[in-house]
Amino acid sequence: MDKDYMYFYRKICSSDLPANAVNVYKVLLQYANRTxxxxxxxxxxxxxxxxxxxxxxxxxxxxxxxxxxxxxxxRQRENNGFTSNMYFLN
Structure with missing residues (x-):
């Protein structure tokens, strides 16, 4: 099954996670590459x-x-400095 935006949205909204975790996940979902x-x-x-x-x-x-x-x-920069993490939605 191909996962689409609504798959992830329904999955997180039907979870028993704390409201703040759901809120953070929704932000990640907004930034996620759709492929x-x-x-x-x-x-x-x-x-x-x-x-x-x-x-x-x-x-x-x-x-x-x-x-x-x-x-x-x-993630690390070429000069070994750190930058933002990469997140994969499951």
């Missing part, structure tokens, strides 16, 4: 769009990872 379901917004961007603090966003990203809703891949 790969991958995105890489910064924590600051997610916090701004979800109207949550950066600390709350980090906690909710951990909830989403631990429940298998997203896969988080750290």
């Amino acid at each position: 790969t379901w991958c995105c890489f917004p910064s924590v600051r961007t997610i916090a701004h769009d979800s109207k949550l603090s950066e600390r709350t966003v980090r906690r909710q990203l951990n909830v989403l990872v631990s429940h298998g809703y997203i896969l988080r891949i750290p």
Whole structure:
């Protein structure tokens, strides 16, 4: 089955996750590439769009990872500096 936007939207809305985790997931869904379901917004961007603090966003990203809703891949720049993580929606 090909996954589309509504597949992910229904999946998260019918979950038993905390409301803040659902909110963070919806932000990731807005940024996700519709073919790969991958995105890489910064924590600051997610916090701004979800109207949550950066600390709350980090906690909710951990909830989403631990429940298998997203896969988080750290990214590095060529100079070995860190940049935003890459997120894959599951």
